[in-house]
Structures are given as structure tokens and as C-alpha cells.
Amino acid sequence: MTDFVLDSSAIIAFLQREPGADVVAKVITRSIVSMVNAAEIVAKLIQFGLTVDQAVDAMKALPVRKIPFDFSQALTAGAMWDRGKSMGLSLGDRACLALAEAMNLPALTSDRRWTEFKANVEIRLIC
Numbered sequence: 354m355t356d357f358v359l360d361s362s363a364i365i366a367f368l369q370r371e372p373g374a375d376v377v378a379k380v381i382t383r384s385i386v387s388m389v390n391a392a393e394i395v396a397k398l399i400q401f402g403l404t405v406d407q408a409v410d411a412m413k414a415l416p417v418r419k420i421p422f423d424f425s426q427a428l429t430a431g432a433m434w435d436r437g438k439s440m441g442l443s444l445g446d447r448a449c450l451a452l453a454e455a456m457n458l459p460a461l462t463s464d465r466r467w468t469e470f471k472a473n474v475e476i477r478l479i480c
Contacts (some may be wrong), residue, residue, distance in 0.1 A: 354383055355383060355384065355385055355418065355456065356383040356384065356458065356459075357380050357383065357385075357458055357459055357460070357461050357477075358384065358385055358387070358398055358449055358452050358453040358458050358459070358460045358461070359377065359381070359384045359385070359390070359417060359449075359460075359461050360445075360446065360449045360458060360460060360461060360462035360463070360464065360467075361386075361389060361390040361393040361394050361397065362382075362462050362463040362464050362479075363376075363377050363448070363461045363462055363463060364377065364386060364390070364394050364415065364417070364449065365394060365397055365443060366434075366463050366479060366480070367381060368394075368398070368411065368415075368428045369426070370392050371463075371464050371480075372441040372479075372480040373478075373479030373480035374390070375443045376461070376479040376480070377461065377472075380461070381415070381416055381417050382416045382417070384417050384418070384420055384461070385417060385419070385420045385452065385456065385458075386415075386416045386418070386420065386449075387420055387426070387448045387449055387452045388419060388420065388422045388431075388446075389422050389444060389445050389448035389449075390406065390445050390448060390449055391412055391419055391424050393443075393445040394408075394412055395408045395409055395411075395412050396408075397456055398411055399411070413434065417428070420452060421453055422452075425455060426451040426452055426455055427451075428446035428448075428449065429447075429451035429454055430444065430448050430450070430451040431447075431451060433447045433451065434447065436471060437468065437470055440467075440469055440470055441466065442466070443469075444466070445459050446462075446464065449462070449465075449478075450472055450474065452471075453472075453474040454472070454473050454474050457474070458474070459474060459475035459476070459477050460472075460474055460475070460476050460477070461477050461478075461479055462476065462477075462478065462479065463478065463479050463480055465478065469480050
């Protein structure tokens with residue numbers, strides 16, 4: 354059973370033991386993540402000092418189902434740009450929201466800006 358879509362910020366919080374990590378730990382095995390967010394997570398882990406291999410292995414080892422970014426999600430994420438530009442929503446943010454919309458699941462994030470976004474899905478903050 355899948356209950357949530359995880360944003361990059363939620364997974365980074367989990368991996369780095371940041372505030373909200375406990376929330377993510379409770380649901381990670383019942384969650385999914387967009388491949389766009391997977392790319393962001395790998396890049397962020399490299400920025401934190403992991404080698405490329407370590408970052409890739411960490412992403413692969415996460416007990417979360419990884420979902421391809423398809424054409425429909427791409428169109429939805431692109432269409433969100435206008436509504437999200439004032440909040441600075443990145444492509445990764447919009448990819449997560451597009452996946453949540455496609456799957457009709459709540460999105461979990463640590464990004465408080467999302468609460469101002471008029472999404473077609475429920476947004477839950479992890480902290």
C-alpha cells in the first residue's frame with residue numbers, strides 16, 4: 354500500500370537525521386518518490402561530501418518505491434510553473450506535486466513555502 358509521495362527535502366531530512374526524520378521513518382516504506390527528486394537527492398548528498406558512488410548507493414538503498422517521471426507528470430509539473438513561480442518552486446518541487454496529483458496521494462515535505470501553493474493535493478509538513 355502506498356500512502357505518501359516524499360519530496361526531496363523529506364528524504365534528505367531522513368538521511369541527515371534532521372527535524373522531521375522520525376515522521377519520514379514511520380512512512381518511508383509506504384511511500385514513493387519521483388525520479389526527478391531522486392536526482393536532486395543524489396546531487397544534495399554529493400554536496401554534503403559523499404562520493405558519487407556513495408550517494409547513488411544511498412539512493413538505491415532507500416526503502417521507498419522510485420517512480421519514473423512520465424509525460425503526463427511532465428506536463429502537470431510544467432503547467433504548475435506559473436502558479437509556483439512566486440514561491441520559487443523548483444522543477445523537483447513541481448515533479449513531486451505532479452506525482453502526488455497523479456497518484457492522488459498527500460505530499461510530504463519540509464518546505465513551508467508549499468503551504469502557500471494552491472495544489473490539487475494535500476501537502477503535509479514533516480516538521
